[in-house]
Amino acid sequence: MKGRWRIPLSRPSITDSERTAVMKVLEGTVLSGGAATTRFEQLASDRLGRPTVLCSSGTAGLFLALRAVGVTAGEVLTPALGFIATAHAIRLAGATPRFVDVDPDTLCVTAETMEAAWTPEVSAILPVDLFGTPVPRAVFDLARDRGVPAIEDACEAFGSSIDGIPCGALGDVGVFGFYPNKTITLGEGGLVACGDETIARRVRSIANQGRTGPAMDFDGDGFNFRISELQAALGVAQIERLDHLIAARTAVARLYRDALAPIAGVSPLADVPPRSFRSWFAQVVILDEAALREPLREHLASRRIETGLYFPPVHRFSPYDTSPTAPGGLPVTDDLAGRTVALPFHAELTADEIDEVTDALAQVLHPHLEGERQR
Structure with a gap:
């Protein structure tokens, strides 16, 4: 018997294009921070219309996004209906999730459910494009009106859009995940879509041990949230088939x-x-x-x-x-x-x-x- 499930819940679409791309990396000497990483980020930026930074997972991307826009305390409004990683990222960044209800049809938050949960302690909002459904633009308008950053959890919505604007480009920062059940996969991986180059530099620095320039130039806290060239090469072949x-x-x-x-x-x-x-x-x-x-x-x-x-x-x-x-x-x-x-x-x-x-x-x-x- 081959596997427990005859019809599995999900399965990545892997072709000879992906296999060839990964083997090409293995035949070289650069296994991290090379041409495949740069190529994926460029292809993603072309689609999203903003700078992007690859990272190790969608969860890591959410943490990076929160830190890059200065969220280290206060409350972050986010739905309880969704994967627990969103709340984990908020807590890891130093803030507290305040859970918000959703619309019964879209299963996403609305400006009304966000407003009903608002307190003076709110330091950011983190709506989720659940199952690929775009969050209403009014949610992001509310954040702008209230003067707090909006981080868009688009981990399940690569390729979704509203009014011609790609999901992931609606807030100050957008985050995607590329686990094997997603539309495209890197095996594991995430992407942070940044509203401007300043945010992108912060994300890139935090994801790379706080580096800001040469290999041993550091000016802040950081972690290793990088991905390998093998993952990036797989991702390039996938995004070309998006x-x-x-x-x-x-x-x-x-x-x-x-x-x-x-x-x-x-x-x-x-x-x-x-x-x-x-x-x-x-x-x-x-x-x-x-x-x-x-x-x-x-x-x-x-x-x-x-x-x-x-x-x-x-x-x-x-x-x-x-x-x-x-x-x-x-x-x-x-x-x-x-x-x-x-x-x-x-x-x-x-x-x-x-x-x-x-x-x-x-x-x-x-x-x-x-x-x-x-x-």
């Missing part, structure tokens, strides 16, 4: 939408608002009944179909269960907490595999229809 990968994942999302349409009791993510484009990170569905989530996951697992929990709310984990929230709590986040489940999703998922996944889902939600859905 448009193809986005199109393929969009096609998979459409197949899922069609397959889920006749199944009552489950809903795909809502369409993004007009003038927005979602670069799909995951196929997350919302169940009508939370009690059916574990039976559903168990049934799919029995058929060797992998599912995931994207994401348990951060304020329910012990490191953050006493963290401040908006007055009145997080009713939308809490309602969604037990009803979301991630289905298999990647660029190479086939129509037959999608049918098998949704058939299995229907067998749990509507067991009396099982015979009718047999193909």
Whole structure:
């Protein structure tokens, strides 16, 4: 038996282009800080319209972004619905996350939910483009009006945009992650998209032990958040295929939408608002009944179909269960907490595999229809 899962939750798209690029680095002598790193940053900057700096992960990128804009204390407004790394980065930078509720359709924060949570202690905001859905521009306008920096967690949104502006370029700083389940991958890696060259220099310095010039010229604290040339070379081959990968994942999302349409009791993510484009990170569905989530996951697992929990709310984990929230709590986040489940999703998922996944889902939600859905 090859692997536990016949249909895995995610799978990177790796071709001969990626293999050739990595082997070319191995045949040389420069394994860090070379031409591949420079090339990836240039390609990313061309897409985003701002300076970029590669780093070791999206989490590292969030920390670098916070430090580069001067966040070392106070409260940072951020959603609880999302991956815990965002809160970790805030705390590591020296600040405190204050959790904000989300819109029930987009699952992203809004200017209204941000404003409801605002306190005099807010030193920055850190909205998340959850599952690739762009955060409304009004959120960033609010930060500008209040005079605090906006760091955009676009780790799941490489290729997304709103009003023609790429996600990652909406705030003072934007951050991307390139874990293997993302639209493109470096194996591990992150990217900080900086609003100006001053921020970019700060990010680059902190990520490289505080260096500002020659090898032994330091003027501040820093860490090693660099990536290798092997990762960067893989990334160059991936970013050169980005448009193809986005199109393929969009096609998979459409197949899922069609397959889920006749199944009552489950809903795909809502369409993004007009003038927005979602670069799909995951196929997350919302169940009508939370009690059916574990039976559903168990049934799919029995058929060797992998599912995931994207994401348990951060304020329910012990490191953050006493963290401040908006007055009145997080009713939308809490309602969604037990009803979301991630289905298999990647660029190479086939129509037959999608049918098998949704058939299995229907067998749990509507067991009396099982015979009718047999193909």
